[in-house]
Amino acid sequence: xxxxxxxxxxxxxxxxxxxxxxxxxxxxxxxxxxxxxxxxxxxxxxxxxxxxxxxxxxxxxxxxxxxxxxxxxxxxxxxxxxxxxxxxxxxxxxxxxxxxxxxxxxxxxxxxxxxxxxxxxxxxxxxxxxxxxxxxxxxxxxxxxxxxxxxxxxxxxxxxxxxxxxxxxx
Amino acid sequence: xxxxxxxxxxxxxxxxxxxxxxxxxxxxxxxxxxxxxxxxxxxxxxxxxxxxxxxxxxxxxxxxxxxxxxxxxxxxxxxxxxxxxxxxxxxxxxxxxxxxxxxxxxxxxxxxxxxxxxxxxxxxxxxxxxxxxxxxxxxxxxxxxxxxxxxxxxxxxxxxxxxxxxxxxxxxxxxxxxxxxxxxxxxxxxxxxxxxxxxxxxxxxxxxxxxxxxxxxxxxxxxxxxxxxxxxxxxxxxxxxxxxxxxxxxxxxxxxxxxxxxxxxxxxxxxxxxxxxxxxxxxxxxxxxxxxxxxxxxxxxxxxxxxxxxxxxxxxxxxxxxxxxxxxxxxxxxxxxxxxxxxxxxxxxxxxxxxxxxxxxxxxxxxxxxxxxxxxxxxxxxxxxxxxxxxxxxxxxxxxxxxxxxxxxxxxxxxxxxxxxxxxxxxxxxxxxxxxxxxxxxxxxxxxxxxxxxxxxxxxxxxxxxxxxxxxxxxxxxxxxxxxxxxxxxxxxxxxxxxxxxxxxxxxxxxxxxxxxxxxxx
Numbered sequence: 001x002x003x004x005x006x007x008x009x010x011x012x013x014x015x016x017x018x019x020x021x022x023x024x025x026x027x028x029x030x031x032x033x034x035x036x037x038x039x040x041x042x043x044x045x046x047x048x049x050x051x052x053x054x055x056x057x058x059x060x061x062x063x064x065x066x067x068x069x070x071x072x073x074x075x076x077x078x079x080x081x082x083x084x085x086x087x088x089x090x091x092x093x094x095x096x097x098x099x100x101x102x103x104x105x106x107x108x109x110x111x112x113x114x115x116x117x118x119x120x121x122x123x124x125x126x127x128x129x130x131x132x133x134x135x136x137x138x139x140x141x142x143x144x145x146x147x148x149x150x151x152x153x154x155x156x157x158x159x160x161x162x163x164x165x166x167x168x169x170x
Numbered sequence: 171x172x173x174x175x176x177x178x179x180x181x182x183x184x185x186x187x188x189x190x191x192x193x194x195x196x197x198x199x200x201x202x203x204x205x206x207x208x209x210x211x212x213x214x215x216x217x218x219x220x221x222x223x224x225x226x227x228x229x230x231x232x233x234x235x236x237x238x239x240x241x242x243x244x245x246x247x248x249x250x251x252x253x254x255x256x257x258x259x260x261x262x263x264x265x266x267x268x269x270x271x272x273x274x275x276x277x278x279x280x281x282x283x284x285x286x287x288x289x290x291x292x293x294x295x296x297x298x299x300x301x302x303x304x305x306x307x308x309x310x311x312x313x314x315x316x317x318x319x320x321x322x323x324x325x326x327x328x329x330x331x332x333x334x335x336x337x338x339x340x341x342x343x344x345x346x347x348x349x350x351x352x353x354x355x356x357x358x359x360x361x362x363x364x365x366x367x368x369x370x371x372x373x374x375x376x377x378x379x380x381x382x383x384x385x386x387x388x389x390x391x392x393x394x395x396x397x398x399x400x401x402x403x404x405x406x407x408x409x410x411x412x413x414x415x416x417x418x419x420x421x422x423x424x425x426x427x428x429x430x431x432x433x434x435x436x437x438x439x440x441x442x443x444x445x446x447x448x449x450x451x452x453x454x455x456x457x458x459x460x461x462x463x464x465x466x467x468x469x470x471x472x473x474x475x476x477x478x479x480x481x482x483x484x485x486x487x488x489x490x491x492x493x494x495x496x497x498x499x500x501x502x503x504x505x506x507x508x509x510x511x512x513x514x515x516x517x518x519x520x521x522x523x524x525x526x527x528x529x530x531x532x533x534x535x536x537x538x539x540x541x542x543x544x545x546x547x548x549x550x551x552x553x554x555x556x557x558x559x560x561x562x563x564x565x566x567x568x569x570x571x572x573x574x575x576x577x578x579x580x581x582x583x584x585x586x587x588x589x590x591x592x593x594x595x596x597x598x599x600x601x602x603x604x605x606x607x608x609x610x611x612x613x614x615x616x617x618x619x620x621x622x623x624x625x626x627x628x629x630x631x632x633x634x635x636x637x638x639x640x641x642x643x644x645x646x647x648x649x650x651x652x653x654x655x656x657x658x659x660x661x662x663x664x665x666x667x668x669x670x671x672x673x674x675x676x677x678x679x680x681x682x683x684x685x686x687x688x689x690x691x692x
Contacts, residue, residue, distance in 0.1 A: 008628040010618050010650040011670040086668075093668055099622050106615040106635070107664055134614050135484075137641030138633070141615075 012103055015086035015093045022125045023083070023145025024076045029121055031072035038064045085143045087154065089161075092132050092141050104141045110134045114158045116151050130154055185244040185255075189312045191285045196236035197229075199281060204228060245308060247322060252292065254306055264306055270294045272459045272484045274320045274440075276452040278313070283450065288316035292323060293484070324456050325438045340434075341442065344510045345496060345503070347431040354498035355424035356417045357470040358478075369419075428497040433507065441481065441511055443495055455483050455493075461612035461638035462593065463495070463508040465520045465605040472603055477504035479520075481511060482608065482639040493639070512607065514592065519607035522595045524586025530627035531585055531647035536578035543574035577601075587645045587656065594634055594660050596645045606643045612636045616657045616665070620650070632657055 042061035046053050079098055086093045092106045115131040122128055128151035132141040146154065243256040252271070254264040273293035282288060287310040294305065311319070429447035436442050440454040462482040471477065477500075480493040496507050509516040517523070551564035580600040587596045594613065597605040615635035624630060624647070632645045632653040645656065658665040 008625050008650060010620065010630050010654045012618070012654060012665075012668050013670045015668075088667060090667070091664060097619075101620045101625070103618040104615065105617075105665060105668065107661075110614040134635065135637035136614055136635045138617075138635055 009101075010103060015084040015095055017085050019080065019083050019085070019143070019145040020125075020127060020147035020150070021080065022127055022147065024080045026121060026125045026127055026145060027076035027079055028072045029124075031068060031076065033121075035065060035068040035072065038068060080145075083145065085146075087158065092158075094141055094143055096142075096144070106132060106134050106141050108158070108161050111158065111162045114155045114162065116155045118148065122148075128152070130158075132158065183246045183248045185246045186315075188240055188243050188245075188308060189287055189310060189315065190240075191287055191312070192240050192310055193236060195281055195285050195287060195310065196239060197233045200232045200236065201229065202281070204232065243308075247319070252306065252323065254308070266292070266294050266306055268323065271323050272456055274323050274454045276316050276320060276454075278446075278450040280448050282310050286313050287311065288313050290316050290319055320452070320454055321438055324440050324454055341436040343432060343434050344441075345431075345433040345507050347428060347445075347497070348499075351428075351497055351499050352421060352424060354471060354474060354476040354500075356420040357474045357476060358420070358468060358498050369415075424497065431497060433495055433511075435510075441495070445497075453493075455481050459483055459638075460511065460609075461636055462606065462608040463512050463520065464493075464607070464639070465504050465508060467501075467603040467605075469601050469603075471498055475501050477501045479504045479508045479511070482606070482612075482636070484638050508607065512593075512609075514607075518590045519593050519595060520605050522588045522590050522593075522607075524588045524595065524597055527582070527585040527587075527647050528629070528649045530629055530649075532579075532582040534623065534627060534629065534647055535582040535585070536575065539574040539578035539581065540571065543570040546570055585646060587648065589656060589659055594643075594645075594656075596634075596643060598644070598646045608634055608636060608638075608643055610660050612638060613661055617642065618653060618657075630654075634660070 039061055042057060042064065046057050046061060049057075075098060082095065082098065082101070084095045087108075090108055092104075092108065092111070094102075094104045096102050096104075111132055112135055113133045115133070117129045117131065118127070119129070122145075126148045128146050128148045130143045130146060130151050132143075134140070143151075143154075238258055239256075242258045242261075243254075245252070245254045247253075247268070250268050252266045252268060254262075256262050256264075271292055271294055275291040275293065277289040277291065278287070279289070289307060289310045291305055291307040308319075310316075426447045426449075428445050430450075431443070431445040434442050434444075435457070436454070439457050441457055441460070442455075443451075443453045445451055460481055460483050464480045464482055465477050466480060467477045476498045478498050479495045481495050483493065495511060496504065499507075505516045505521050508520045512519055547564070547567045547570060550567035554561040554564035577600055581598070584600060584603050585598055587594070589595075589610075592610055593607045594610055595605065595607045597603065613634045613636055617633040617635060619631045619633065620629070628650050629647045630650045630653040631647060633642045634645070634657075635642045645653065648656065654665065654669065658669065
């Protein structure tokens with residue numbers, strides 16, 4: 001699958017699989033929660049102070065709401081388009097990031113642990129995050145927003161493969 | 171007693187305790203730390219009997235804690251694990267596989283030395299090698315036991331270590347202290363930081379004793395005299411006094427830290443750094459686990475044509491001296507030690523001629539240093555406009571812009587990378603220039619990172635992931651296709667299935683080696 005390279009981008013083909021489409025909703029919900037955390041205190045102060053409230057507070061509260069809501073609308077679908085992952089017999093390969101793109105490659109032979117994580121929000125959408133750790137402090141490769149079933153299957157295969165590899169992977 | 175069987179019975183390795191002398195040294199150590207407080211209690215509460223009792227009770231508690239600690243701490247080295255049990259109320263059991271051990275660090279503090287003891291810190295490889303979990307320390311055992319542990323823990327040969335012949339073998343000397351290197355002492359930040367820490371400690375001590383600096387006659391008199399002189403003279407005098415103290419302090423710290431420095435290659439396959447006047451340290455790094463070396467040149471040191479070589483290995487502590495194979499030395503000496511440690515020609519590692527990075531990288535380095543400076547200048551002018559007393563701030567801050575530009579240019583000039591026979595060499599930084607030579611076989615993954623700005627200028631940062639040192643070393647701002655080609659050439663096959671156009675880059679990275687040389691094919 002020799003896809004043509006985008007000028008300026010590293011000549012790497014994107015990893016084969018997309019994350020679960022439900023991840024979009026999950027990211028949007030995350031953004032909405034952030035929206036609440038950021039705006040609710042401002043609104044509370046605004047209401048509490050009533051006419052004494054400084055005029056800029058209404059502006060910042062409004063601006064925060066607009067920016068975060070805009071983010072929630074635009075960015076999650078974008079993230080879904082960008083985030084990709086792939087596991088071959090030799091390597092784990094992921095692509096993530098929005099403003100800063102990150103391509104990570106870790107050889108299977110160097111994988112030490114495989115963790116699956118279901119946050120409360122992720123459980124709501126039946127999603128999971130798989131973290132693949134190598135011997136390096138900078139190494140962990142995370143695949144976020146996988147369908148829970150896929151994640152379990154992935155973790156199982158990876159664990160089997162890594163257990164078959166001798167040595168301490170450093 | 172037991173008869174010979176085909177499988178020898180699993181002999182329980184006996185548990186060992188810390189040295190008995192710790193029963194004295196431990197409490198003395200704690201008392202030493204408590205001394206200012208106790209002194210204060212006694213001085214301020216003259217004649218007050220309860221205070222005396224408090225002090226006594228504290229002393230008894232300290233001794234009891236020491237005994238308890240000694241009683242509850244046990245360790246043993248079995249055929250394949252090191253085990254450490256400690257604690258009374260909160261018991262801690264640590265067990266580390268021996269093949270995870272990378273470094274052994276012996277530290278002999280002054281008090282330990284008086285009693286012939288040594289602290290042993292065992293550095294291990296683990297995913298989070300920087301967490302405390304990565305190390306295991308014994309405080310303290312006898313010097314002979316420490317030496318036995320050092321040998322035993324890093325020796326992988328099946329034959330039991332520590333035989334008389336081996337103990338007698340001297341090890342091959344790679345470097346020893348040259349007092350002419352003392353001239354580099356004032357040029358390093360870590361020395362200055364050491365002086366600062368020393369000053370703070372002294373100040374703290376005075377503070378705890380309830381003495382202000384002005385209680386000392388000479389200081390008081392000097393302060394009074396200073397108060398009567400014009401301000402610029404005061405600043406000049408104070409500045410030169412601080413500078414003189416810093417220089418003298420740096421010399422003292424250097425001498426204390428590096429007295430008796432020797433770097434040797436031991437017969438058991440380790441590199442060993444020995445140093446220290448009051449606190450003596452011995453750091454042993456398993457050579458088999460050495461993943462590379464790094465030449466560090468802070469700006470001042472670089473200006474003085476000095477440098478320092480550090481080892482890249484897992485299990486090294488993260489303090490300023492972590493992995494330092496030598497004090498600040500002349501540049502050539504640093505490269506020589508790196509080459510001796512890695513058993514490679516300097517031109518193959520840290521002195522390899524490096525490829526320059528594309529002009530876009532220069533634009534990026536410049537904009538990243540100048541833009542923040544311009545913002546600062548704007549802020550300074552803004553403050554100057556609103557606060558009349560600070561109106562000089564704006565014009566003065568203009569000086570930042572050329573400085574930032576110089577910094578950016580220097581950062582670009584220092585960028586470089588190359589792939590040699592066995593190493594990936596990368597250089598970056600200006601205030602702290604670092605040249606890393608990382609073994610290609612030590613690379614356990616890649617991360618390519620590209621921001622929006624980098625994408626527009628066709629650059630990418632390539633991070634080689636490794637278990638050693640900081641966990642990853644970055645080749646900053648290379649052309650996107652070159653970065654991928656570099657990684658592909660460094661570890662053949664790993665990247666190949668993910669390349670977009672498998673034939674599109676006949677780049678000459680790795681031309682100095684056969685393209686797929688010495689790599690296990692599958």
